[in-house]
Amino acid sequence: MATIADKRRVFRDLHREGCFALPNPYDVGSARYLQSLGFKALATTSAGASWGMGRPDDGVSRDVMLDHIRGIVEATDLPVNADFTNGYADDPEDVAENVRLCMATGVAGLSIEDMSGAKGNQLYDIDLAVERVAAARAAIDAAGADAILVARSEAVRVGHPDSLAEAIRRLERFADAGADCLYAPFVHARDDVAVLVKAVAPKAVNVLIGGPVGLTMADLADLGVRRVSVGGALARAAWGGVMRAARELAESGRFDALGEAVSYAEIDGFFIADAAGRAKS
Numbered sequence: 447m448a449t450i451a452d453k454r455r456v457f458r459d460l461h462r463e464g465c466f467a468l469p470n471p472y473d474v475g476s477a478r479y480l481q482s483l484g485f486k487a488l489a490t491t492s493a494g495a496s497w498g499m500g501r502p503d504d505g506v507s508r509d510v511m512l513d514h515i516r517g518i519v520e521a522t523d524l525p526v527n528a529d530f531t532n533g534y535a536d537d538p539e540d541v542a543e544n545v546r547l548c549m550a551t552g553v554a555g556l557s558i559e560d561m562s563g564a565k566g567n568q569l570y571d572i573d574l575a576v577e578r579v580a581a582a583r584a585a586i587d588a589a590g591a592d593a594i595l596v597a598r599s600e601a602v603r604v605g606h607p608d609s610l611a612e613a614i615r616r617l618e619r620f621a622d623a624g625a626d627c628l629y630a631p632f633v634h635a636r637d638d639v640a641v642l643v644k645a646v647a648p649k650a651v652n653v654l655i656g657g658p659v660g661l662t663m664a665d666l667a668d669l670g671v672r673r674v675s676v677g678g679a680l681a682r683a684a685w686g687g688v689m690r691a692a693r694e695l696a697e698s699g700r701f702d703a704l705g706e707a708v709s710y711a712e713i714d715g716f717f718i719a720d721a722a723g724r725a726k727s
Contacts, residue, residue, distance in 0.1 A: 447727065448523045450552045454592050457487055457525035457554035461594060461627060461650045465667035467674050468652070470529070472498055472681040474521040478720050481522050487554070487673075489527040490515055494681030503678070508534035508544060516551040525554035527596065529677075533558050536570070538581035545585040555594030557629060558582045560616060561604060569604060569616075576619045583624030596652060597625035602632040610638055614645045621649045627672065628652070634659045636669065643670040655679075 448456075460466050466486050471477035472494030480488055493503040495514045506514075511534075519526045528548055533541035541558065548556050560575040562568060570578065579597045586593050597620035601613035613630040621628060629652040633642055639661075643651050650672035655661065656679040666674055691703035 453525040493678035528556040542581040542585040557596035559598035561600035580623040
């Protein structure tokens with residue numbers, strides 16, 4: 447297994463140039479499968495993890511999420527970026543303490559967003575949001591972690607007036623506060639992505655793609671995007687299969703949708719081979 451320091455060094459190098467896919471496993475099994483496909487890094491998804499625990503997104507406590515993050519980190523040789531929501535706190539000092547705890551799980555990076563779920567999904571005041579990013583940066587540096595700090599603005603997500611301009615205004619401030627990578631979920635129109643990348647250059651930009659939007663990885667690379675995540679989309683795809691098949695069974699007593707399922711042999715065969723490979727390493 448790669449060491450934590452190895453993973454963090456690789457992850458930081460990935461942010462220096464080029465563009466890489468950062469898929470989001472929702473459990474240990476999906477993390478193992480994604481590693482087998484040759485991805486260079488992974489990221490947790492708060493939504494996917496929460497749904498698997500029978501909770502809505504942001505409905506899982508800090509400590510439960512830290513255990514989930516640690517499980518993903520320990521399951522893979524790849525660097526892992528933690529979806530750490532709002533840092534599970536409002537106050538910058540509390541954010542710093544929680545970031546310290548997240549660093550202890552072995553993550554290679556984490557994201558802090560500027561939206562408080564406790565306040566009705568409202569954005570933090572921009573000065574407080576900047577203080578929170580600075581506190582997260584200080585906590586990472588104090589831990590000697592050399593981890594990537596991703597700062598997110600949810601301005602587009604919450605429908606803020608002139609949302610792209612507001613997101614960029616915040617991301618520029620977050621970059622100055624020490625963020626390594628900037629991220630505005632739901633900005634994926636070609637021209638908007640180009641404007642965002644230019645505004646925060648030379649800092650790295652993460653773009654979230656949760657479905658077909660008319661852009662490929664090559665397109666995003668050409669726009670200067672450094673990394674592309676899918677958020678809860680893989681979890682939604684898995685849930686989609688379960689929900690279609692279960693509804694059909696409940697409502698019509700039919701099993702047609704189960705014919706779309708991957709075979710037992712393919713899934714179990716993968717994990718047999720994966721376990722054998724891990725035993726040799």
